Structure formats: structure tokens, C-alpha cells
Amino acid sequence: MKTHPDPNPLNAPDTIVAEATPAGRAGVSVVRLSGAAALTIAQGVAGAIDKPRHAYFRSFKTRGAAVFDQGLVLYFKTPNSFTGEDVVEFHGHGGPIVVSTLIQTCVDFGARMARPGEFSERAFINEKMDLVQLEGVADLIASASEQAAKSALGSLTGVFSNAVNALVAAVVELRIYIEASIDFPEEEIDFLAEPFVLERTNRIEDQLSQILKQAEQGRRLQSGFSIALVGSPNAGKSSVLNRFSGQDSAIVTAIPGTTRDVIREQLLLDGYPIQIADTAGLRQATDAIEQEGIYRARQTAATADLCLWVVDVTALNLTHSSPNRADIEKKITAAQTTVFEDALAPEVQLIVLNKMDLLPEPTQRQVFSLFEADHNVIPVSAKTGLGWHHLTAGIKRQIGVSDDSESLFSARTRHIVALTEAEQHLAQAKKSLLAGLPGELMAEDLKLAQMALGELTGQVTSDDLLGKIFGSFCIGK
Ligand SMILES: Nc1nc2c(ncn2[C@@H]2O[C@H](COP(=O)(O)OP(=O)(O)OP(=O)(O)O)[C@@H](O)[C@H]2O)c(=O)[nH]1
Ligand SMILES: [Mg+2]
Numbered sequence: 001m002k003t004h005p006d007p008n009p010l011n012a013p014d015t016i017v018a019e020a021t022p023a024g025r026a027g028v029s030v031v032r033l034s035g036a037a038a039l040t041i042a043q044g045v046a047g048a049i050d051k052p053r054h055a056y057f058r059s060f061k062t063r064g065a066a067v068f069d070q071g072l073v074l075y076f077k078t079p080n081s082f083t084g085e086d087v088v089e090f091h092g093h094g095g096p097i098v099v100s101t102l103i104q105t106c107v108d109f110g111a112r113m114a115r116p117g118e119f120s121e122r123a124f125i126n127e128k129m130d131l132v133q134l135e136g137v138a139d140l141i142a143s144a145s146e147q148a149a150k151s152a153l154g155s156l157t158g159v160f161s162n163a164v165n166a167l168v169a170a171v172v173e174l175r176i177y178i179e180a181s182i183d184f185p186e187e188e189i190d191f192l193a194e195p196f197v198l199e200r201t202n203r204i205e206d207q208l209s210q211i212l213k214q215a216e217q218g219r220r221l222q223s224g225f226s227i228a229l230v231g232s233p234n235a236g237k238s239s240v241l242n243r244f245s246g247q248d249s250a251i252v253t254a255i256p257g258t259t260r261d262v263i264r265e266q267l268l269l270d271g272y273p274i275q276i277a278d279t280a281g282l283r284q285a286t287d288a289i290e291q292e293g294i295y296r297a298r299q300t301a302a303t304a305d306l307c308l309w310v311v312d313v314t315a316l317n318l319t320h321s322s323p324n325r326a327d328i329e330k331k332i333t334a335a336q337t338t339v340f341e342d343a344l345a346p347e348v349q350l351i352v353l354n355k356m357d358l359l360p361e362p363t364q365r366q367v368f369s370l371f372e373a374d375h376n377v378i379p380v381s382a383k384t385g386l387g388w389h390h391l392t393a394g395i396k397r398q399i400g401v402s403d404d405s406e407s408l409f410s411a412r413t414r415h416i417v418a419l420t421e422a423e424q425h426l427a428q429a430k431k432s433l434l435a436g437l438p439g440e441l442m443a444e445d446l447k448l449a450q451m452a453l454g455e456l457t458g459q460v461t462s463d464d465l466l467g468k469i470f471g472s473f474c475i476g477k
Pocket of ligand 2: 239250251
């Protein structure tokens with residue numbers, strides 16, 4: 001009788017196994033083994049296997065040699081695998097019993113169950129991918145929109161990492177120069193006064209702020225952009241929400257003060273994930289419920305990535321005069337300041353001039369032409385959809401996404417934190433330089449900036465951080 005190889009589990013304590021596909025019933029399910037004993041264990045389950053990247057069609061047997069499934073076995077020889085270790089994939093039938101028998105059989109032959117994110121962790125330790133790339137893998141899997149997936153792929157393929165690495169290289173180069181100057185104290189002043197020291201510092205600063213901007217956009221692409229609809233009662237905020245969501249999400253009535261609660265909808269705007277919030281109309285309310293609604297409206301506006309300030313165009317009394325742009329803008333500002341004393345910064349808002357359908361045709365045409373080339377005031381009708389594509393385009397412009405998103409990558413809060421930290425250290429370094437302070441100070445700040453950047457890709461890491469990152473991944477990833 002043919003006996004299965006029997007690896008000593010003590011020699012291979014660290015070969016891990018998990019289902020790589022989601023649990024449940026499916027045509028095919030993939031179980032993955034990784035570690036020094038992966039091949040021996042796989043041979044125990046499926047017989048002789050030696051050729052890497054070859055699809056073997058085999059029966060899968062338990063340690064007691066009972067056949068329980070048949071399928072494909074693929075062997076990836078170290079270091080040419082996802083984890084960098086020997087990896088074997090079993091493509092068996094996707095039934096819960098079959099999969100659990102397969103995993104149990106691998107354990108019987110000496111593997112152990114993988115912890116969450118352990119395959120990724122090994123890929124990181126074996127330098128197959130850096131942290132940003134592995135997070136890109138997780139983001140790609142979690143992507144809820146086409147654009148989010150595109151940006152995650154950017155991180156996975158190294159767009160983000162390359163940008164960060166280039167920045168680290170530039171910081172290191174500058175550091176070496178500054179540190180060399182410290183070794184020649186008599187000439188230090190001249191060293192630091194070389195114009196290229198400031199030039200390089202400025203260039204690094206520009207590069208960093210560019211990456212930070214892209215990272216912020218990348219993070220918002222993953223989590224979604226938040227938009228708040230604000231304005232006076234009856235301006236048509238709820239109608240705008242309903243047109244965006246394509247359904248009657250919020251109650252619309254002709255009674256001012258209809259909306260009190262914040263009503264949130266998730267949607268895709270040309271493939272970009274958006275969270276849009278309808279809020280209570282802003283006015284001096286006497287009713288306690290409405291007051292609370294207005295308080296919430298302000299809070300929503302303050303934390304949103306973008307506010308759409310909805311204005312009822314008929315409330316501007318344009319019908320009797322020939323509309324004039326400066327006049328309209330003045331009226332809008334006046335309306336805003338009466339209801340929203342802590343005025344919104346112009347860069348976080350778009351003015352939605354609603355109810356255009358109610359204007360007489362000639363006035364309508366005039367208003368449209370007045371704001372044709374304007375990026376901040378957008379005439380629309382929530383009722384008829386008039387001008388809606390301008391609004392969509394305006395939002396995309398405001399949140400900084402373009403259809404050419406090739407250069408995008410996904411990012412997480414921890415990346416933004418690290419980049420911001422690096423930016424602060426760099427600013428401090430520049431300050432010391434401009435103040436003519438000793439080179440040691442600048443060198444130290446550059447070092448701190450470098451370390452902050454190193455945390456992104458994992459060049460500098462604590463076990464704590466790694467545990468947190470990989471712990472958030474799922475088992476089998
Ligand atoms: N003709 C026309 N009427 C509109 C338009 N948008 C909203 N309305 C009407 O204006 C009234 C108020 O609309 P809502 O969407 O409830 O306004 P709101 O800003 O949410 O009001 P509050 O919740 O009270 O703050 C309703 O009668 C709507 O049908 C529009 O574009 N054209
Ligand atoms: Mg409303």
C-alpha cells in the first residue's frame with residue numbers, strides 16, 4: 001500500500017492554511033497553504049507534486065486515505081509566490097464540508113490555521129510587498145465602486161509606494177549633505193547657505209504636499225465623499241437629494257421646515273462613492289425639534305467634504321429686472337449670512353440655484369448664460385433635472401476627481417497621519433534653515449520626517465502597528 005509522506009510537525013510548525021475564497025457554497029473554493037512544509041503537506045493530501053505552476057488534477061484524501069474531493073493543485077515555489085514561501089493552492093469544490101475536511105486534513109499533516117492577515121504579513125516580512133501595497137490589496141477587495149477599485153490597484157501596483165520612496169530618497173540625500181556639513185563646523189554656515197539646500201527643501205515640500213493631496217483624495221475614494229445639502233427652508237434641498245438618489249428618500253412639501261433629521265444616502269456619482277446628507281433648513285426656529293434639526297444641519301455642514309448651498313432662485317426676485325450677476329451673487333451672500341453667521345469658506349461650497357423651471361423662459365436663459373462659465377454657481381431644477389449634468393460635473397471638480405484617475409492610489413487615515421507628520425517635520429527643518437540655526441537641528445527634523453515616511457511603507461514599523469494593520473484583514477488574506 002502506498003503511504004503518504006508524514007512530515008514531522010515539529011520541523012514545520014509554521015505552515016499555515018486557510019480558505020482563500022469566501023465561506024459558503026460555490027462551484028470552486030480555494031484553500032491555500034503557505035510555509036516550508038506546504039509541498040509535503042500537499043503531497044500528503046494529493047500525492048506526488050513537483051512541478052511549480054502546473055495544474056495537477058487530483059483526488060484529495062484524508063490522512064486515513066479516504067477520498068473526499070477532487071480538484072486542482074497548484075504549487076508556487078519559494079520565492080515566487082504571494083507570501084514568498086512555498087505556497088500550494090487546492091481548487092476543490094466549494095461546499096462547507098469539503099472545505100473544512102480539506103483544512104482539517106492539512107492540519108492533520110502538520111499545518112496550522114492561519115490568523116487573520118497572516119498570508120499578507122508573510123508577504124510583507126519576505127518583502128514581496130510593502131505595507132501600502134498590501135493595504136491596496138485589502139482595499140481592492142473591499143472596493144465599493146469602480147473608481148475605488150482603480151485607485152486601490154494603483155496602491156497595489158506600487159504607485160503610492162514609488163512616490164513615497166522617491167520622497168524618502170530625496171530626504172535622505174538632503175540629510176546626508178546636512179550631516180556632512182556638521183562634520184565641518186568651520187564651513188557649516190557656508191554649506192547651509194548654498195542656495196540648493198533651500199531649493200531642495202522646497203522641492204521636497206512640494207512633492208510631499210502633492211502626495212498628501214492625492215492621498216487625501218485616495219482615502220476619500222475608499223470611504224466616500226461626504227456632501228451636505230444646506231440652505232434656507234423650502235429651497236429644495238430634499239428635492240435635490242431625491243433627484244440624486246433617484247427615489248423619494250426625503251419628504252418634500254411646500255411647508256418650510258419639513259426636514260428635521262439629517263437624511264443620508266449613499267450613492268455613486270459617475271462611479272465615485274458619495275454620501276449625501278439632506279438637512280433642516282436654516283432659520284431662526286422657535287420650535288425645539290426644529291432647533292435641534294438646525295443644530296444637526298450645522299454640524300453636518302461643518303464636517304462635510306463639500307456643502308451644496310441650495311438657493312431658491314425665485315426668492316431672489318429676478319423676474320422684474322434683467323438679471324445681473326453681481327446682483328445675484330450679492331443676494332446669495334446676503335441670504336447666506338443671515339442664516340449661517342459662521343460663513344462657509346468658498347472652497348468647500350457650491351451654490352445650487354434651484355427651481356430654475358419657475359423663471360420665465362427669457363430670464364431662465366439669461367441666468368444660465370450668466371453662470372455658464374462659473375464654477376461655483378450652478379443653476380438647476382431639482383424638479384425637471386434642468387442643468388443637472390453641470391451640477392454633477394461641478395461636484396466632481398470640487399472634490400478633485402477627474403476622469404483621468406490613472407495617477408490615483410488608495411489611502412488610509414494612517415497614511416494621511418504619517419504624511420502630515422512628515423510635512424510638519426519638514427516645515428520645522430525649513431524653519432531652522434531659514435533662521436540660520438545649527439545644522440544639527442535641521443538634520444534631526446529631516447530624520448524625523450524620514451521616519452514618518454518610512455512608517456507608510458513599513459521600512460520603519462513597530463510590531464504594534466503591524467498587528468493592527470494585519471489584524472484588520474480577514475482570515476485567508
Ligand atoms: N418648481 C420647482 N419646485 C421645486 C423645486 N425644488 C423643490 N421644489 C418645491 O419646493 C418645495 C420645497 O421643497 P423641499 O425639497 O421640501 O425643500 P427643502 O429645502 O427640503 O425644505 P425644508 O425641508 O423645509 O428645509 C416643494 O413644494 C417642492 O416641490 C424645483 O426645482 N422646481
Ligand atoms: Mg427638506
